[in-house]
Amino acid sequence: MVAFGKKLKERQLEEWQGYYINYKLMKKKVKQYAQQIEVGTLDRRHVLKDFSRMLDNQIEKIVLFLLEQQGRLASRLSKLRVQNDAFEEEPEFSQIAELREAYRAVGQDLLKLLYFIEMNAIGLRKILKKFDKRFGYRFTDYYVKTRANHPYSQLQQVFKHVGLGAVVGAISRNLHELQDRQGSYLSIYDPPALPLQDPVVDAIKAAVDRLSYSTNFLNFLAQHALIMQEELPAPIEEHIDEERYHFMSLLLNLANTFLYMVNTYIIVPTADDYSMSLGAAATVCGVVIGAMAVAQVFSSVYFSAWSNRSYFRPLVFSSIVLFVGNAMYALAYDMNSLTVLILGRLFCGLGSARAVNRRYISDCVPLKIRMQASAGFVSASALGMACGPALAGILQTNFKIYKLTFNQDTLPGWVMAAAWLLYLVWLWISFKEPARDIEENPSPHASNSAPAENDALEKGLKQPLLLTSDDNQEDDEEGDGSEEASEDSRQPATSIADAYRLLTPSVKVQLLIYFMLKYAMEILLSESSVITTYYFSWSTGAVAIFLACLGLTVLPVNIVVGSYISNMFEDRQILLASEIMVCIGILLSFHIIIPYTVPQYVLSGLIMFVSAEVLEGVNLSLLSRVMSSRLSRGTYNGGLLSTEAGTIARVIADATITLAGYLGESRLLNITLLPSLLICVGSIVATCFTYNSLY
Numbered sequence: 001m002v003a004f005g006k007k008l009k010e011r012q013l014e015e016w017q018g019y020y021i022n023y024k025l026m027k028k029k030v031k032q033y034a035q036q037i038e039v040g041t042l043d044r045r046h047v048l049k050d051f052s053r054m055l056d057n058q059i060e061k062i063v064l065f066l067l068e069q070q071g072r073l074a075s076r077l078s079k080l081r082v083q084n085d086a087f088e089e090e091p092e093f094s095q096i097a098e099l100r101e102a103y104r105a106v107g108q109d110l111l112k113l114l115y116f117i118e119m120n121a122i123g124l125r126k127i128l129k130k131f132d133k134r135f136g137y138r139f140t141d142y143y144v145k146t147r148a149n150h151p152y153s154q155l156q157q158v159f160k161h162v163g164l165g166a167v168v169g170a171i172s173r174n175l176h177e178l179q180d181r182q183g184s185y186l187s188i189y190d191p192p193a194l195p196l197q198d199p200v201v202d203a204i205k206a207a208v209d210r211l212s213y214s215t216n217f218l219n220f221l222a223q224h225a226l227i228m229q230e231e232l233p234a235p236i237e238e239h240i241d242e243e244r245y246h247f248m249s250l251l252l253n254l255a256n257t258f259l260y261m262v263n264t265y266i267i268v269p270t271a272d273d274y275s276m277s278l279g280a281a282a283t284v285c286g287v288v289i290g291a292m293a294v295a296q297v298f299s300s301v302y303f304s305a306w307s308n309r310s311y312f313r314p315l316v317f318s319s320i321v322l323f324v325g326n327a328m329y330a331l332a333y334d335m336n337s338l339t340v341l342i343l344g345r346l347f348c349g350l351g352s353a354r355a356v357n358r359r360y361i362s363d364c365v366p367l368k369i370r371m372q373a374s375a376g377f378v379s380a381s382a383l384g385m386a387c388g389p390a391l392a393g394i395l396q397t398n399f400k401i402y403k404l405t406f407n408q409d410t411l412p413g414w415v416m417a418a419a420w421l422l423y424l425v426w427l428w429i430s431f432k433e434p435a436r437d438i439e440e441n442p443s444p445h446a447s448n449s450a451p452a453e454n455d456a457l458e459k460g461l462k463q464p465l466l467l468t469s470d471d472n473q474e475d476d477e478e479g480d481g482s483e484e485a486s487e488d489s490r491q492p493a494t495s496i497a498d499a500y501r502l503l504t505p506s507v508k509v510q511l512l513i514y515f516m517l518k519y520a521m522e523i524l525l526s527e528s529s530v531i532t533t534y535y536f537s538w539s540t541g542a543v544a545i546f547l548a549c550l551g552l553t554v555l556p557v558n559i560v561v562g563s564y565i566s567n568m569f570e571d572r573q574i575l576l577a578s579e580i581m582v583c584i585g586i587l588l589s590f591h592i593i594i595p596y597t598v599p600q601y602v603l604s605g606l607i608m609f610v611s612a613e614v615l616e617g618v619n620l621s622l623l624s625r626v627m628s629s630r631l632s633r634g635t636y637n638g639g640l641l642s643t644e645a646g647t648i649a650r651v652i653a654d655a656t657i658t659l660a661g662y663l664g665e666s667r668l669l670n671i672t673l674l675p676s677l678l679i680c681v682g683s684i685v686a687t688c689f690t691y692n693s694l695y
Contacts, residue, residue, distance in 0.1 A: 013116070016065070019061060019065040020062075020119065020120060020123070021058050021124055023123045023126070026054065026055075026127045027127065030134055033047045033050075034135070037135075047135070051139070055127075055128075055143065062117075066113070066116075069113050070113070073109060073110060074167065076106050077106060077170050077171070077174075080102055080103060080106070080174070084174060084177075096178055100175060100178045103171055103174050107171045107175075111203055245364055245365055245434075246431075246434065248430045249311075249360070249430070250360070252315070252423075252426065252427055253356070253357040253361070254376050254377060255423060256423070257354060257380040258383060259416075259423060260352060261380070261381050261383075261384025261385050262384040262391065262416070262419075263322065263348055263388070263420075264385075264388065265385055265389055266388040266389065266392050266415075267288070267289065267329070267412050267413075268289060268388070268528065268529065269389055269393065269528075269529050269540050269543040269544040270408050270540055271285035271526075272529045273540065274333070275288060277333065278333070278338045278341060279336075279338070281661055282529075282661070282665065283530060283660065283662075284338070284661070285527075286526055286527070286653075286655060286657030286658035286661070287654065288342060289526045289654050290650065290651050290653070290654025290655060290657075290658075291342045291346045292345045292346070292349035292352075293349060293651045294349060295345075295346045295347070295352070296349040296647050297644060297648060298350070300352065300640060300643050300644060301636075303318075303352065303353055303354075304355040304636075304637070306356070307355060307356045307359040307360075311356055311431075312427075312431050314353055315356060315431065316424065316427060316428070318356070319427060320351075321348075323417050323420040323421050324347055325345065325346070325348035325350070325351060326412075326413045326417035326420065327413065328344030328347060329341060329344030329345060329348070329413035330411075330412075331404075331413075332344060333405050333407075333409055334410075355640070355643070358377065361373045379555060382554035383551075385551040385554065386548050386552045386554070387548075389543070389544045389547035389548045390544060390548035393544025393545060395411040397411070492637065493636040496636055496644075499641055500641075505690060507623065509686045509690045510619055510622055510623040511623075511645045512682070512686055513575070514623070514645050515645045515646065515648070515649040516649070516679045516680055516682075517612040517619070518645070518649035518650055518653075519649040519653045519675070519679060520612055520676045520680065521608075521612050523653045523673065524608055526654055528543055528546065528547060530657075530661075530668065531601070531669055534668075546605075550606070553606070553609065558617060561614050561618075571618050571621055571622050572622070574614065575615065575618045575619060575622065576684070576687055576688070578611050578612075578614045579680065579683055581607060581611035582608055582611045582612050582615060583684065584607060585605070585606075585608030585609075585611055586604075586676050586677045587677065588600065588604035588607065589601070589604040623642060656671075656675060
């Protein structure tokens with residue numbers, strides 16, 4: 001992979017080269033400090049003082065140039081304002097057109113300036129991270145707190161782009177007024193806000209969005225989806241063609257996500273009863289539920305590869321397979337066949353097109369709304385997770401049509417088969433296959449939720465100089481030789497084994513955490529019907545309500561974490577606290593001596609589930625910043641690895657439930673919780689060891 005310093009140099013505007021952060025010099029300085037400390041010619045206090053002074057000088061250079069350019073833009077806008085006022089008295093269409101082009105020219109220069117700020121912000125964040133990693137300091141925390149909170153902060157000019165909002169507003173307002181000069185007296189400030197169809201303004205808004213400092217709810221939700229952004233902003237001319245974006249196609253992808261999650265969880269409240277009606281033990285529900293996850297291990301790979309060539313055909317195939325799988329699931333009752341039941345669930349797993357859904361958002365949705373689309377993906381998943389069990393609770397009836405039985409066991413299959421058939425018709429009528437660029441050496445962009453190391457500033461500026469663990473990037477290579485990396489090192493991984501070799505210890509820890517939380521959640525959800533029936537004699541409706549309530553906590557919890565908690569604490573702190581809370585929830589779930597009560601089960605389950613949801617968001621946020629960039633492209637990407645880790649965890653959890661059932665339902669709870677506890681404790685130890693060794 002080409003080194004970050006080389007990327008920065010290649011993307012610099014030639015006329016502004018002297019004003020960018022001197023990343024190469026600072027990297028050499030860090031190496032020099034390390035050598036001098038090693039031989040004893042410098043002490044650490046002197047290093048901190050000297051490096052702080054160097055950073056201050058670099059930031060001052062950037063900020064003074066930024067202010068100079070802002071002044072030039074303001075001067076040009078002021079002159080255009082005078083011309084605009086003159087044209088109001090005697091407007092001529094040709095003069096108005098020229099004036100609009102003049103405002104657009106200012107907008108293009110503003111885009112260059114925003115691009116300049118973004119590149120410097122990324123460079124500053126990376127050199128701070130490199131310094132902390134090399135010397136084991138928490139220098140970033142000190143530097144940001146002392147500089148950002150100072151009344152004369154120059155750092156805020158870089159990360160909050162102070163003053164540029166007025167320039168953006170002036171360009172947008174005047175272009176809007178010139179566009180609607182013919183008879184309209186409304187402005188951009190009048191409610192309802194009028195959309196301005198101007199590509200320059202849209203590009204400016206997208207650039208400003210990338211430079212957003214504050215963490216918000218959409219950011220936190222989008223991290224769950226693992227939709228990547230580029231490490232460095234692409235040049236102004238390089239952007240996703242608006243013609244590739246089709247709203248109805250995006251809506252169809254979100255609908256696919258929703259229906260698949262409903263399909264996954266709609267059978268959970270009745271799987272044990274269905275198994276017993278076919279002559280099997282109640283705990284065979286683990287195999288029935290887990291069969292879908294087993295197939296998904298394989299379907300994730302071929303759907304990821306298929307999405308390199310098409311979006312429409314994989315979605316059609318997915319809908320057909322899911323229709324067949326649900327029909328088989330429903331027919332198994334009248335056929336009195338447990339084999340058909342399990343095969344039906346396997347077919348459902350083979351239709352998992354979540355890789356395609358994520359890939360479509362990454363490749364075909366414009367950057368300015370990609371965050372909202374990513375949040376929509378996560379929201380659709382959460383809503384489906386809640387609606388599945390709730391729908392199962394509603395389907396409490398029993399009747400026959402000819403030889404087909406419709407009851408609480410079969411109706412989930414029939415309802416989902418009908419839903420997928422209707423979806424297939426909608427898909428066939430409304431989906432628009434986006435045009436694909438033909439390249440000599442295609443390297444798919446951001447497939448299947450692929451996370452990128454050092455996510456772009458939507459995530460990076462949220463905690464602007466946030467430290468992460470092992471970089472695993474080209475930037476971490478020492479010496480000038482890293483600048484001449486080979487073309488082969490830029491290629492995506494070509495197999496699962498190749499992708500695994502690219503994982504650093506810190507990434508492996510993040511994947512272990514992801515495995516742990518998915519295992520714990522699957523144990524809680526999949527055995528809920530068996531446990532509550534054995535201990536509390538709950539009906540199917542009561543189990544459905546409990547699971548639906550758990551699912552409904554997802555979005556409120558993410559609102560609280562994304563809007564408040566993540567602004568107060570670092571991701572690493574939230575990560576460790578969430579792991580500990582999951583562990584506490586598991587411990588409280590054990591049945592030791594006292595009689596097992598409903599409050600104990602509900603409270604411990606709620607603690608475990610909510611903590612796991614928080615942990616998932618924070619874990620994926622950190623994972624997106626420590627993945628190798630080679631895992632951000634191609635079929636075998638970082639998103640696929642995390643998906644496979646979670647799916648395998650679900651398979652093992654469901655198998656554990658079935659195997660533990662042979663020892664009796666009275667022992668099922670404690671036996672299945674024990675592996676969850678051991679994995680959770682192991683992940684906590686691994687987290688503490690990894691971050692202590694780095695920081």
